[in-house]
Amino acid sequence: MDNHQLQRMTEEISITLFHKPFQHAIYFNARLKTTGGRYLLQSHNIEINERYYKEYGVNEIVGIIKHELCHYHLHLEGRGYQHKDRDFKELMKQVGAPRFCTPLKSYRKQSKSPQKLYLYECSNCAQKYRRKKRVNIDKYVCGKCKGRLKLVKSSIGLT
Structure with a gap:
């Protein structure tokens, strides 16, 4: 999967689950180490850890995208977009987004050394x-x- 396919998949997920368009960029960031993805407040872009795709496949990436889209849409609407906020927790439950992503196998091996x-x-x-x-x-x-x-x-x- 490349960044273009990731962008198209995110736009589809945003329309079908959130009924709102995703109008910014999403891309893989190889420098992310311990997190599956992150929503950038300044640019409204989303970064995804490519190792999650390599280790777990598309289903894990879809869960990460749903989670980050919850941050994205709530932030743009001016509602509570942080993990602690009720709006965020309710939206995550509605769309079936995971609270946490599965820990990377490669990261677990590293930490036990x-x-x-x-x-x-x-x-x-x-x-x-x-x-x-x-x-x-x-x-x-x-x-x-x-x-x-x-x-x-x-x-x-x-x-």
Whole structure:
């Protein structure tokens, strides 16, 4: 499937389910990593993660398009288009749009690989903190007692 076919399919879904035309652009964005798609508030365009099409096929893409079209149409109408809004939840239920997309198999494999973890300890109260990223110990202090932090261990697959 290319961007032109994606555009035509989205226009058809918009007319049949929402009874309104989709008048902006939809296209695949290879840089999207963890989300199936996103609606851009400024340009009103929709971006779709191409890996979802490659891993799950057209049915998953149709669900993502329905979800993003809910954002699109509600935003253009000036109604609640965010996930927390009642208008959004009701419209999603009406058109059968999924709340979340299926997690990517390739992303799940990535996240299970061993990662470098850091273990910090408060020099005052001995509270321990595990972090995936390094912490600037000159800037941050213990959340419990405001004591200074020190790096205890840095390793791969720390448990």
